[in-house]
Amino acid sequence: MESRVPGPGKHSGLRGRGSECALMDDLVAAVRRGESRSLVLKGEAGIGKTALLEYLIASASDLTVVRAVGVQSDMELAFASLHQLCGPLLDTLETLPSPQRHAMEIVFGLSAGEAPDRFLVGLAVLSLFSEAAEQRPLLCVVDDAQWLDEASALTLAFVARRLLAEPVAIVFAAREPGEELLHVSELEVAGVRKGDARALLSSAVRFKLDERVRDRIIAETRGNPLALLELPRGLTARQLAGGFGLVEAQGLAGRIEESFVRRVETLSDDARRLLLVAAAEPVGDPLLLLAASERLGIALSATDAETDALLALGERVTFRHPLVRSAVYRTATREQRRQVHLALAEATDRTVDPDRRAWHLATAAAGPNEPVAAELEQSASRAQARGGLAAAAAFLHRSVVLSGDPEQRVRRALAAAQASLHAGMFEGALELLALAEASTPDELQAAHVELLRGQIAFASSMGPTAPPLLLKAAKRLERLDPELARETYLDAWGAALFAGRLASAGSLVEVSRAPRSAPRPTRPLRASELLLDGWATLCTEGRA
Incomplete structure (x- = not known):
């Protein structure tokens, strides 16, 4: 991207980037001495961040280098970028403490289990980097960090802030770094003089x-x-x-x-189609590109030299710049995109990467498609199992769009709204609830809509609107799902306690009275129900 001029040492420098290259050299030298470094390169598109990362990698030929590139279409896939970065280091996974190893195995889909704690995943990645650095100093390079999936961004930021005395460096490049990277050292890359x-x-x-x-x-x-x-x-x-x-x-x-x-626009038709396949396939796997291209009748050997240096085919498929990818994808017709995503889905092994295959199938769908919607639900379950809440919400949201059966649409919309709530995507959750309401839900589903609306109000502001919403949902659930009704009364009580005097309706006393008239279970009361009874009695009758 920037012209290279001979510089000191065995690699060339970058024109107009003397101070930045010197900083890269200092970073590599520090890691060689056994020190840790983390840095964010910040700057607009085309300013030269990728060129500086390439210079850094060339300067670190004696280090172990792992790299990842954020891709906009991958932002919905939990831990997608972490897979890129940590994949080459998994041979040291057995050396990690058992809880950390198990967390990583779940994240990477190597074993089943409950969604691992985010803190434990962060510790596992930190340990993985430290183990790799025992052999040789480690350099981790993350380009286009503005497009990291949320789970990867949080994990890598956690690791970057906790590097101490390990010979490890993590360098990010981003147009506008996310909030996760706010406390990592930053270098703003400006235009050349x-x-x-x-x-x-x-x-x-x-x-x-x-x-x-x-x-x-x-x-x-x-x-x-x-x-x-x-x-x-x-x-x-x-x-x-x-x-x-x-x-x-x-x-x-x-x-x-x-x-x-x-x-x-000046390229041959096959060359343009090859670029579109590469643009739609964010992994950069040349074998997958070859397989999909063959399905589309594109002779890869005849066109890879015709792309005017916009695409490079090596161990990974890379574009000259991310703007090439967006230019190619944006200018393609909807039908051309559908054909390419379908070819990529067919070329993707469902046993190796079922989630990416489902995402390609969803993008290729021309309208409602129940089998694909069902596959997206399965992908959402896997994402939740790995702790990818935002990814699960995205998969479920897409499954709603592809639902042909009205009953399935309501069920999936409620599941997507709940996943969006857990991921902190409150506006999206409310939109999904509106969709569920408009799709003729049954009485229990309508009660769940009210419950979720109350939970969203509490989670988003902890203000006075949540208690009456939760109280209304609890009363409606009494004859439909008594167990859930009592849990909702407890939620309403907590929301009223937070709202205090601000609650115009659903005050603490009103919420405390309501569960006392609700049907009581025939089985022994659980701890949460005893707690609700105790607080309700205290607020309505006072101390004994």
Whole structure:
């Protein structure tokens, strides 16, 4: 992405990045001395973060290097990026303490069990990195960290903050780092300075530019290296004379993407389809790309050299820049995307990666599809078992969309709303409840809608709206599900306690009176029910 110039040592430096490269060299030197480092490279699209990561990797030829790349379409898959990063290190899994090893086995789908505690998963990854570093210092590189799935982002941020004396470095690159990375050291990568910017622009333009036009282009791109190299492509001197117009960083990314679109449009039909298969397949597995391409009748050997350096095929399939992926995918028709996702689903082994296969099938579906909706439900169960709450919610939400049976749609909408609640996605949960209500739920399902609405109100604000909602749900559940009704009364009591005097309805006294008139179970009372009775008596009758 940025021109390379000879630098000190055995690898080349980056034009205009002397101080940044020096920092990368210092980081590698510190890890060689047995110290830990964590860093976030922050900057707009095309600014050179990936080029700095490549420089860092080239500087660390004597270290063990593992890497992951966040992909937008993978954000719904729990621990997807952690799989990329930790996969090469799993041969040391047996050395971990038993609880940590079991947590990792569940996360990686190697064994079944309850969803592991997030803290335990974080400790397991920290131990895994430390064990790997016993052999050689370890460098972990995470590009496009703004697109990490939530579970991976939380885990890696946990590890980055707790590195102490291990020869381990974790370096992230992100356009805008998420909240998880706020407390990790940060380097903001800015545009290159004028002299280096001129050199980059001159390398991309085959004719002599007027000095004022050149300086205007540099000012408009703010020294963004990728913009300087890509935006002038295919433009004449007359077209460049007007410059690109002043644009914000967001708009600049759009301009660069449009430049990639122009390049894609000049390629052969097979080359464009190959790029689309790669864009729809975030894993970067060349064998999977080959299998899907064959199903579509694309001769990979005949087209991999025709993609104008936009795609590289090696141990992994990589794009010149993430904006190439988005440009290719965005400009494809819906039918073209469906064909590609169907081919990828057929090429994906259902025993090895059933969740990704289900996601491809869902994206390929032209309308309601009960078998695919059922597969998405199974994927949601697996995600929940691994502790991927956001992923489970995403799978269930998609299963609702693909539900052809109205009864199944209501059931799945309630399950998706509950998963969204547990993942902290409150607005999405309320939208799903509205969908469930509009799909003619039965009486018990309608009561569950009210219960979930009350739980969302409590979880999102702990304010005065939750107690009356929960109280209403509990009364409705009394004859439908007495056990759940008593649990809901206890929830309502807790919500009323938090709301205090702010509760306009469903006050603590009112909530305390309600369960006393509810049907009592014939079996011995559980501890939670005894607690509810005790608190209700205290609030209505006072101390004995």
